[in-house]
Amino acid sequence: MKRNLFIAICLLCAVNLFAVDLPKFSTAGFYELPNTGREVYSMNLAWRFYKGDVEGTPFATEFDDSGWQVVSVPHGLEYLPVEASGCANYQGVAWYRKRFIPDERLKGKQLFLHFEAIMGKSEVYVNGKLLKEYYGGYLPIIVDVTNVLKWGEENVIAVKADNSDDPLYPVGKAQNMLDFTYFGGIYRDCWLVAHNDVFITNANYENEVAGGGLFI
Numbered sequence: 658m659k660r661n662l663f664i665a666i667c668l669l670c671a672v673n674l675f676a677v678d679l680p681k682f683s684t685a686g687f688y689e690l691p692n693t694g695r696e697v698y699s700m701n702l703a704w705r706f707y708k709g710d711v712e713g714t715p716f717a718t719e720f721d722d723s724g725w726q727v728v729s730v731p732h733g734l735e736y737l738p739v740e741a742s743g744c745a746n747y748q749g750v751a752w753y754r755k756r757f758i759p760d761e762r763l764k765g766k767q768l769f770l771h772f773e774a775i776m777g778k779s780e781v782y783v784n785g786k787l788l789k790e791y792y793g794g795y796l797p798i799i800v801d802v803t804n805v806l807k808w809g810e811e812n813v814i815a816v817k818a819d820n821s822d823d824p825l826y827p828v829g830k831a832q833n834m835l836d837f838t839y840f841g842g843i844y845r846d847c848w849l850v851a852h853n854d855v856f857i858t859n860a861n862y863e864n865e866v867a868g869g870g871l872f873i
Contacts, residue, residue: 781815
């Protein structure tokens with residue numbers, strides 16, 4: 658009896674160890690609500706990662722990233738001690754690439770990639786096309802991919818993230834003057850969001866300064 662109980666506990670531990678832990682909640686509020694007309698899919702798993710800049714065209718669909726490290730996001734570039742300051746962290750370019758085939762039943766939907774945050778200066782490419790450049794590491798980066806995705810074949814997302822010093826985005830100070838460190842890379846969740854034809858545009862995507870009215 659004790660032997661069987663021991664085996665059962667071991668099997669349970671093994672299942673938990675290898676289970677995929679997908680996010681069940683996000684800062685963007687992406688959790689399942691019935692009859693909303695919105696579907697949300699995690700894009701966190703199976704990215705290729707390279708710390709450093711890359712010669713050539715690492716955003717191109719045919720670029721060979723087979724030698725890059727496999728990671729999942731959120732991803733912070735490196736492990737640092739709790740007391741690390743801005744003198745200790747890596748500061749510079751990092752690249753991410755992800756290959757995926759979209760579900761055919763999403764054809765006809767309005768489709769957006771939603772990065773909850775990418776630290777610093779970022780560029781987002783899909784199938785070799787630059788779709789978004791962004792300065793700032795704390796707000797979502799939302800990319801309309803409705804007319805860019807290919808159906809029935811592989812698509813490639815490439816992200817260039819640069820957390821080096823730049824006065825154009827917060828906090829703007831030289832990092833070696835800080836008593837904390839910036840995260841780097843895609844350090845929060847990433848999602849593919851599918852809307853029906855009529856939907857409320859995300860305020861971060863619209864990028865309009867409030868003027869006393871309601872944008873729909």
